[in-house]
Amino acid sequence: MLDPTSGLYAVNARALPYLSQPYTATAPEVEGLLRLAEAGLRIREVPVDMRERASGASKLRGRKSVALVLTVGATVLLGAHLWRRQTSS
Numbered sequence: 608m609l610d611p612t613s614g615l616y617a618v619n620a621r622a623l624p625y626l627s628q629p630y631t632a633t634a635p636e637v638e639g640l641l642r643l644a645e646a647g648l649r650i651r652e653v654p655v656d657m658r659e660r661a662s663g664a665s666k667l668r669g670r671k672s673v674a675l676v677l678t679v680g681a682t683v684l685l686g687a688h689l690w691r692r693q694t695s696s
Contacts, residue, residue: 616640622648634675634682641686 616639618626625642632638643650667675 618643622646632678632682632685634679637679637682637686641682645686645689 622643625646625648626639628642630638640650
C-alpha cells in the first residue's frame, strides 16, 4: 500500500468482523489494513483522482505531522513483527 492513511477503503462482508472490533493503535487506518492482511484477505490499492483543497488548511502541521509519521511507522513495524511471529509459529 502506498498510502495506508487515507481512511477510505471498500470491503466485503468477510472483512466486517475484523474491522468492527475496537482499535488499539492510534493509527486505526493502518491497524485496519493490518487486520485484513493477517486474516488473509486480499487488499488491493486502486488509484483515484484527488482534487487540490479548495479552502481551509490541513490539521496535520508541525508536531502533529511528525507524530502521525511516527505513529503510522510504529504501527506498521509492530504489525509486521507480530505477523512474522505468527507465521513462524
